[in-house]
Amino acid sequence: MAPILELQSVTKRFGDFVAVNDLSLTVAPGEFITLLGASGSGKTTTLRMIAGFEHPDSGEILMDGRPLTGLPPNRRDLNTVFQQYALFPHLTVRQNVGYGLRMRSTPAPELDQRVGEALDMVQLGGLTGRLPRQLSGGQQQRVALARALVNRPKVLLLDEPLGALDLKLRKEMQLELKHLNRQLGLTFLYVTHDQEEALTMSDRIALMRAGRIEQLSGPREMYERPSSRYVADFIGETNMLGGTAARRHGDSARLTVGGQEIQATATASVRDGDPAWLTVRPEFVQVAGPDTAGPRLRATVTETVFTGQVTRVFARLQDGSGLTMHWPAADSVPAPGTVLDLTWPAERGLCVGD
Amino acid sequence: MSATRSPRRYGRLLFAALPIGWVTVLLLLPYLFLFAHSFFRLVDGQLTHQLTLENYGRLFGTALYPNTILFSAGIAARVTLASLCLAYPLAYLLAFKVRRHKNLLYMAVIIPLWVSYLVRAYAWKIILGQEGVLNGFLMSVGIIREPLAVLLYSKWAVMLALVHIYTPFTLMPIYAVLEAIPPALKEASTDLYASRWQTFRHVVLPLSLPGVVAGCTFAFVLSMGDFIAPILLGGNDSALMVSNLVVSLFGVAFNWPLGAAVSVVMLTMTVTLLTMARKLEDRWGGGPAGRRLDAPTTGGMGRGALHA
Secondary structure (H helix, E strand, C coil): CCEEEEEEEEEEEEEEEEEEEEEEEEEEECCCEEECCCCCHHHHHHHHHHHCCCCCEEEEEEECCECCCCCHHCCCCEECCCCCCCCCCCCEEEEEHHHHHHHCCCCHHHHHHHHHHHHHHHHCCHHCCCCHHHCCCHHHHHHHHHHHHCCCCCCCECCCCCCCCCCCHHHHHHHHHHHHHHHCCCEEEEEEECCHHHHHHHCCEEEEEEEEEEEEEEEHHHHCCCCCCCCCCCCCEEEEEEEEEEEEEECCEEECCCCCCEEEEEECCCCCCEEEEEEEEEHCCECCCCCCCCCCCCEEEEEECCCCEEEEEEEECCCCCCCEEEECCCCCCCCCCCCEEEEEHHHHHHEEEC | HHHHHHHHHHHHHHHHHHHHHHHHHHHHHHHHHHHHHCCCECCCCCEEEEECCCCCCCCHCCCHHHHHHHHHEEEEHHHHHHHHHHHHHHHHHHHCCCCCCHHHHHHHHHHHHCCCCCHHHHHHHHHCCCHHHHHHHHHHHHHCCCCCCCCCHHHHHHHHHHHHHHHHHHHHHHHHHHHHHHHHHHHHHCCCCCHHHHHHHHHHHHHHHHHHHHHHHHHHHHHCCCCCHHHCCHHHHCCCCCHHHHHHHHHHHHHHHHHHHHHHHHHHHHHHHHHHHHHHHHHCCCCCCCHHHHHHHHHHHHHHHCCC
16 A cells, blocks of 8 residues: 655754754554654654654655645644643633634534544543633543544644553553544554554564664564564563674574673674674573473572562672562572573574664 | 740840731831821811811812822823833843853942932033033034033922932842743743744743733832922922922811821822732742742831822
8 A cells, every 4th residue: 555654765964963863764544653762762753743843954754655845733634642732721622622623724513523523532522611720631642633534634644642641541641542542544654662562562672772663663673573683672571681792694683791601582683793682571581391302591589579469589690780580489499599490492592683 | 944944035025026016106106097097177377186088079079189199190191101100121132142251240230229319400400401411512512502401300300310310220120030931931932942932922921921921010109198399390390290289288278187188198099000010920929939028018008108
C-alpha cells in the first residue's frame, strides 16, 4: 500500500544543536507507529514538524505523496493530541470537541451529531456541558482525544498523551488507543519515552537517539533482537557484559567477557576486534546442569529480591561485573554467597556493538 | 515547648499589628470620618454635628453635581477606550511577537510610571503650550503660521495626558494574562484548522478578557478620580472633573459636608464598578493558569478613590 506519511532525510537544527538528523521514515495507512526515545532524542521535534509547528531545515515530509512544506498547521489533514491536552479552558467539553468542525464551517446539525459520536466513542457522553477544569485528568485526556478524532484526520499525532495519568489509567488508555486504531483504521503516530507503552501499543517502533532512528522494527523484534547496546539497554531489562568481539562467523561470534570466551548471536553492528557487549535478558539466565552445552559463566550470588511476579537474583562474575536473573518460582531461592554456574540458550545471548 | 511558643506568638501579633494599625489609621478611619461628615450640617459656615440628609439632597438637586459626575465618567470612559486601544496591541506584541529585548521593551513601557506624575503632566504643558514643542514644529514645517492656543487648556489636553499616564496601568494586567496563555493552546487552535485571526478571536481574546477588565477598571477609576491633569492642562475647564469640585468644596468653599457627600457618591460608584469587574474576572478567571488579577487591581484602586 502507498505510504500515507513519508519523511525524507529530514533535518532540524536549533542553533548548534541538531535535533533531528537526516531522518527518513515511511508510515503505512492504519499503522500504529511509535517514536520512542529519551528526552532530547528528537522525537517531539519530529512530530512537531509533521504537525507543522516546526519547519525542517532540509528534507521533505510527504502526506499521501504530496509535500507538506509551506502548508501551515491549519491546512494539514492531521490532528494532534497534546502532551498537557491543551484544552481550551474557557470552552465546554462540547465546544472543545466541536472546535475543529466549527473552524471548517460544518453545518450545525452535522457538527452536533459528530461531536456526540466522538464523545460517545471516548465514553464522555454525559459531560458535554462541563468546563475542562471540572474534569479529572483522565477525562481531560479523553476530551483531547475526541477533539482530534472528531475531525477524522488521515493521521493522528499523539505527543506523550498519557504522561500525566496514573499507572492504572495509563494501562487502560493504552489498550483503548490500540482498539481505536484498529477500529477506525486510522494512522497513529505516537511519541513516548516509555518503552513499555511503546511495546504494548505499536505495530512498529522507531527508537530514536540523538536525532536519528537507532532501530526501526516491530516490538518483539526490538526486544529480542536489539541492534545495538543502546537499544538493548533502552528496551526492557537486560544484562550487559562488556568485552571484545572476535571470530565473527555469519550469525555467530565469539566474545571475550571477563577473560572467558562466550559464544553469542552476532548483530549487524559488530565487527572483529571491536569493543562489544554480551546482552542477555534476565528471564533467559538459568543454572547450568553438569552437562549443559552452551555458554557458561561462574558467578556468586550477592542479593535476592522478591518483587511479586518474580524473584530477582543478583550475582557477581569473577571479573566483578554484575548479572541479574529471574529465579524460577518453584525453586528455593539461593543464599547470598552461593556459587552458581549460569547459562542461557545460545541464541538468547546477543553480541552487540555500541 | 510552650515556653518558646508564647513569645513567638507575641512576636507574630506585633508583626501583624503594624499593617493592621496602618490600614486602620490611614484608610479605615479617614473613610469613616468622610462618611460621617457627609451627614453633618453646616450652619453659617460652621461645621456642626447635627445629622442631616440635606447634603445629599443638594447634591442630587443641583444640576452641577450629577452633570459633573457624568461628565467625568464620560471623560474617563473615553480615556479608558483610548488606553485600551493603545495598550492591547502593544501588550499583544510584547507577549507574542517580540523575542529579543522583550524585558527591555516592557521596562520602557513601565518606567514612565516611576517618573513623578507632576513631571509627566508638566511635560504636556511643554509640548502643547503656545511656545511649546508642537506649535514650534507645526510652524517650522509651515502647516500653521500662528501658534495654536487650542492645543493646551482644553479637555482634549486633559484626556491626552490622562491616556498617556494611565495606559501603562491598562497594559500591565493585559500583558500578564497574555503571557500566561500557554503556547500549546494557540498551537491546538491552528492544529484544529483555525486561521490566525480565528485563533485570536476564539482563543486569545476570550482568555485575555480578565486582563482587559482589570486594565480598563484601572484606567477608568484612576482617570475619573484625577484632579491634577485638569488643574494643569484644563485651563478654563479646570474644574471640569468631579474631583476638582471636591477639592474646591473642601479647600475653597470650606463646605466639608457637601464635599464629603460627593466623595461618598464617587466612592460608591467606584466600589460598585470594582465589584462588577471582580465578578466578570471571576467568571472568566478560569483562564490558563487560573490566574486572578483582581488582587493587585483592588489594591491599586484605593488610590483612585482617595483622589476623591
